[in-house]
Amino acid sequence: MLEEMLRERNLPAVFTGEQTWETRRVELLEMLCREEYGFLPPLPQSMQFEILETNERYCAGKATYQKIRLQMTFPTGEFAFPFYAVIPNKPGKHPFFVHINFRDNVPDRYMPTEEICDNGFAVFSFCYRDVTSDDGDFSTGLAGVLACDPAKDCGKIALWAYAASRVMDYAQTLSCLDFTRAAVAGHSRLGKTALLAGALDTRFTAAFSNESGCSGAALSRGGNEKRETVGHICGQFPFWFCRRYQQYAGAEDTLPFDQHFLLACMAPRRVYVASAAADLWADPVSEYLSCVAAGKVYRQLGLSGFVCPDRLPQVGDVFAAGRIGYHLRAGTHYFSRADWLHFVEFLKI
Numbered sequence: 001m002l003e004e005m006l007r008e009r010n011l012p013a014v015f016t017g018e019q020t021w022e023t024r025r026v027e028l029l030e031m032l033c034r035e036e037y038g039f040l041p042p043l044p045q046s047m048q049f050e051i052l053e054t055n056e057r058y059c060a061g062k063a064t065y066q067k068i069r070l071q072m073t074f075p076t077g078e079f080a081f082p083f084y085a086v087i088p089n090k091p092g093k094h095p096f097f098v099h100i101n102f103r104d105n106v107p108d109r110y111m112p113t114e115e116i117c118d119n120g121f122a123v124f125s126f127c128y129r130d131v132t133s134d135d136g137d138f139s140t141g142l143a144g145v146l147a148c149d150p151a152k153d154c155g156k157i158a159l160w161a162y163a164a165s166r167v168m169d170y171a172q173t174l175s176c177l178d179f180t181r182a183a184v185a186g187h188s189r190l191g192k193t194a195l196l197a198g199a200l201d202t203r204f205t206a207a208f209s210n211e212s213g214c215s216g217a218a219l220s221r222g223g224n225e226k227r228e229t230v231g232h233i234c235g236q237f238p239f240w241f242c243r244r245y246q247q248y249a250g251a252e253d254t255l256p257f258d259q260h261f262l263l264a265c266m267a268p269r270r271v272y273v274a275s276a277a278a279d280l281w282a283d284p285v286s287e288y289l290s291c292v293a294a295g296k297v298y299r300q301l302g303l304s305g306f307v308c309p310d311r312l313p314q315v316g317d318v319f320a321a322g323r324i325g326y327h328l329r330a331g332t333h334y335f336s337r338a339d340w341l342h343f344v345e346f347l348k349i
């Protein structure tokens with residue numbers, strides 16, 4: 001059944017096996033950056049981290065909370081943004097998430113820090129707007145300092161992904177973390193961002209996309225009638241992408257890739273896609289089929305990819321046996337505790 005559904009989507013081939021996967025992966029990333037997100041800026045010349053606040057007795061003394069200022073120096077100037085760290089006080093190496101968040105609250109309705117810590121995980125988070133605004137203004141924030149020109153450089157998603165990697169740079173200065181379980185996570189537009197950050201930065205051993213939908217986990221070819229299309233997203237949020245992506249608005253069939261390429265770029269690392277049944281705009285079926293399609297690459301590499309039955313998902317399904325995980329929960333567009341707890345379970349494996 002799933003094979004037939006995939007055939008109907010008429011997807012371009014990710015990996016024919018003619019080259020090594022390492023070579024093909026570089027080509028795929030090149031294509032995704034060139035045609036969709038734009039290329040990430042070069043590394044800063046230097047970085048500084050300044051601890052602004054510390055609370056060692058956070059969550060009844062179970063964790064340490066810190067607010068940190070990350071400053072980057074570029075040839076064109078300096079840019080700084082704040083981020084937050086919540087690290088369990090228990091001794092040992094903690095697996096962790098870098099969460100690209102909508103807000104700078106800790107905890108936040110999209111980030112249950114206490115539950116995350118109770119599971120033994122650390123979490124680093126930043127508010128995406130502290131990096132660059134969520135609009136067509138490229139003259140302020142990181143975009144301004146880098147003199148980013150959306151006509152030839154990257155869109156905003158790439159800048160947020162870049163910031164997630166800079167937070168990872170900070171994480172690498174700590175000795176209390178387990179870098180074999182180092183994840184990046186986000187919801188919706190920031191789920192798209194988490195997938196791009198994970199695809200490009202192999203220090204992330206897993207990427208978690210929550211209801212990222214169009215231009216995130218969901219296939220762009222076909223889908224339910226209420227879904228967001230490349231046409232919609234290019235009309236409403238052109239600044240998330242590079243200029244070249246516009247040519248595919250209403251012309252999805254001419255894309256040289258589809259979004260399963262982005263998931264596949266995580267291989268052999270792990271990736272997890274979460275959908276919500278009532279979130280038709282993000283198109284759960286197209287997110288699921290994208291996992292099925294990306295799973296084939298893992299299988300070609302001799303790895304367990306997406307392990308699922310030969311049917312569409314039902315509410316409550318969790319498929320977490322392979323390197324690609326998926327769940328479909330009830331309800332609408334939201335980053336819930338249930339989503340986080342499934343993520344935590346997947347990363348524990």
Ligand code: GTR
Binds near residue numbers: 187188214233
């Ligand atoms: C919507 C957008 C989606 C998704 C969402 C969000 O308006 O069309 O692609 O990113 O916003 O980020 O909440």
